[in-house]
Amino acid sequence: MLSETLPTYLWFEPTNTCNAQCPLCPTGANQLSRDKAFLDFHLYKRIIDEVRPRLVYFWNYGEPFLHPDIFAMFRYAADRGAQTHVSTNGFVFYKLENIQKLIDSGLHTLLLAIDGIDAETFNRYRVGVDFDKVLRGLALLLKQRPAHLEIVWQFIVMRHNEHQIEEARALAQQLGIKFALKAVSLDMLPQQADPDPYLPQNLHLSRYTWQGDQLVLKGGFHPCYFVNASLMINADGSVAPCPFDAQGWLTLGNAHTQTIREIWSSESMQQLRHRLQQSRQTFSPCKTCSVGSTLFV
Numbered sequence: 333m334l335s336e337t338l339p340t341y342l343w344f345e346p347t348n349t350c351n352a353q354c355p356l357c358p359t360g361a362n363q364l365s366r367d368k369a370f371l372d373f374h375l376y377k378r379i380i381d382e383v384r385p386r387l388v389y390f391w392n393y394g395e396p397f398l399h400p401d402i403f404a405m406f407r408y409a410a411d412r413g414a415q416t417h418v419s420t421n422g423f424v425f426y427k428l429e430n431i432q433k434l435i436d437s438g439l440h441t442l443l444l445a446i447d448g449i450d451a452e453t454f455n456r457y458r459v460g461v462d463f464d465k466v467l468r469g470l471a472l473l474l475k476q477r478p479a480h481l482e483i484v485w486q487f488i489v490m491r492h493n494e495h496q497i498e499e500a501r502a503l504a505q506q507l508g509i510k511f512a513l514k515a516v517s518l519d520m521l522p523q524q525a526d527p528d529p530y531l532p533q534n535l536h537l538s539r540y541t542w543q544g545d546q547l548v549l550k551g552g553f554h555p556c557y558f559v560n561a562s563l564m565i566n567a568d569g570s571v572a573p574c575p576f577d578a579q580g581w582l583t584l585g586n587a588h589t590q591t592i593r594e595i596w597s598s599e600s601m602q603q604l605r606h607r608l609q610q611s612r613q614t615f616s617p618c619k620t621c622s623v624g625s626t627l628f629v
């Protein structure tokens with residue numbers, strides 16, 4: 333049952349372009365079918381003013397800090413009472429001016445994706461990101477970190493880096509930042525490709541398990557909570573139900589021509605809620621989506 337006439341939190345995709353080429357990311361692997369775009373700042377402000385979300389996530393399939401107005405976006409949402417969270421490959425903070433902008437933006441949580449403790453391991457997945465610059469940026473940031481900013485070291489566990497988990501955890505502790513282990517998603521693994529090189533040996537650290545020769549989500553399917561709570565506004569203004577819909581297969585409308593209230597109660601949104609109640613195992617991307625599974629291990 334839908335109890336609200338508007339979503340309570342929002343996701344924004346500031347851009348679907350990236351400076352990196354992570355092999356399992358549709359943007360990094362150049363497999364995103366949506367046109368490259370940067371979210372219009374005026375549109376963004378209009379949506380924040382309409383929805384007044386409690387919480388805003390600034391990521392989808394691209395590097396948020398490539399957007400020229402990203403700091404102003406954080407500020408705008410924070411000034412209107414929203415908690416703000418962003419995930420980044422961390423390439424911008426080696427520049428002091430960006431640290432100051434980040435501090436001034438009022439951002440609440442910065443998720444830094446560092447999947448290894450040396451350049452060789454890190455670059456197996458974060459292709460095209462300069463490991464030394466990321467660490468230098470983190471060190472600079474820590475020198476000036478304001479009390480309102482939470483920094484989380486996010487480490488995606490894969491076969492090639494699982495042996496570095498404890499060292500990374502110890503380093504995070506030494507630096508005084510949170511450490512979060514994320515189970516790798518294979519949603520974007522090309523058909524017929526071998527998942528083995530990405531799956532950790534320790535399957536406790538995976539969101540999947542083997543059923544015979546099939547890789548399946550641990551714990552099976554869970555009800556989808558996104559469709560009654562939030563929306564994803566893509567860089568081109570198209571609106572998707574959630575960050576799992578990378579290619580926009582379930583596009584519900586476009587915020588350039590519709591209000592969020594209209595999209596939230598639209599026929600397409602209601603149909604999706606209905607389909608999800610029937611079975612989410614019959615259509616993409618819901619049939620492989622890990623909503624409700626334990627993603628942080």
Ligand SMILES: C[S@@+](CC[C@H](N)C(=O)[O-])C[C@H]1O[C@@H](n2cnc3c(N)ncnc32)[C@H](O)[C@@H]1O
Nearest residue numbers: 356357391392393394395419420421445516517
């Ligand atoms: C597509 S990224 C976009 C944000 C930013 N460019 C980044 O990498 O942090 C969105 C989130 O997915 C994470 N991610 C990337 N590849 C992943 C994978 N194969 N499995 C799970 N999470 C992944 C990223 O670290 C980030 O937290």
Ligand code: SF4
Nearest residue numbers: 350354357360394421
């Ligand atoms: S840094 Fe983020 S958006 Fe860029 S390719 Fe990697 S996962 Fe994708």
